[in-house]
Amino acid sequence: MAQIILHDGDLSPDVTFAGSVAVDTETMGLHLWRDRLCLVQLSAGDGVCHLVRIHPGTPAPGLAALMADPDREKIFHYARFDVAVMLRRLGVVTAPIYCTKIASRLCRTNTDAHGLRSLCKDLLGIEISKQMQSSDWGAPTLSPEQMDYAANDVLYLHRLRETLDTMLEREGRMDLARACFGFVPHRAALDVAGWADQDIFDH
Numbered sequence: 001m002a003q004i005i006l007h008d009g010d011l012s013p014d015v016t017f018a019g020s021v022a023v024d025t026e027t028m029g030l031h032l033w034r035d036r037l038c039l040v041q042l043s044a045g046d047g048v049c050h051l052v053r054i055h056p057g058t059p060a061p062g063l064a065a066l067m068a069d070p071d072r073e074k075i076f077h078y079a080r081f082d083v084a085v086m087l088r089r090l091g092v093v094t095a096p097i098y099c100t101k102i103a104s105r106l107c108r109t110n111t112d113a114h115g116l117r118s119l120c121k122d123l124l125g126i127e128i129s130k131q132m133q134s135s136d137w138g139a140p141t142l143s144p145e146q147m148d149y150a151a152n153d154v155l156y157l158h159r160l161r162e163t164l165d166t167m168l169e170r171e172g173r174m175d176l177a178r179a180c181f182g183f184v185p186h187r188a189a190l191d192v193a194g195w196a197d198q199d200i201f202d203h
């Protein structure tokens with residue numbers, strides 16, 4: 001079972017990570033402007049998960065500094081949304097990033113199943129539940145079920161990344177993946193600026 005450490009309002013300054021950091025966010029819903037950011041989950045892939053509760057209108061400078069750290073890679077599943085939410089709420093451009101969903105889309109063209117649940121099942125043989133996904137993340141206290149769920153969303157990203165990297169190399173798409181990861185902060189900025197529903201590369 002994962003070790004879960006709760007942080008109230010910002011990441012404690014004494015927390016350090018070795019290597020890349022897996023990141024996920026929970027919000028009140030999937031609408032970038034309507035729904036507030038409630039929780040940010042972080043893990044170094046070592047079975048320890050830090051849960052940072054975000055309070056409305058309160059800055060989180062420690063968390064923002066980690067997201068902006070150019071020497072610290074952040075691993076997401078569907079980075080576009082999390083990066084956009086943190087840009088809007090924390091005013092921070094998150095980079096550099098790795099996105100397991102983009103990686104999967106580029107190397108697993110044999111399937112349309114690129115959700116986190118499918119990746120964990122297909123690549124690691126691990127069953128994770130998405131039952132708590134739409135629970136109330138703004139509640140005054142999080143339930144043990146919510147905390148376990150939130151932790152699960154970051155605990156396997158390092159392992160998924162390793163497997164996906166092998167497949168990206170095999171399929172000769174690593175350079176393309178890196179270019180896509182590099183564009184994510186800009187794609188997120190477009191979302192926040194009002195181009196969320198448009199593909200700017202479209203005809």
Ligand code: MN
Nearest residue numbers: 024025026153
């Ligand atoms: Mn999540």
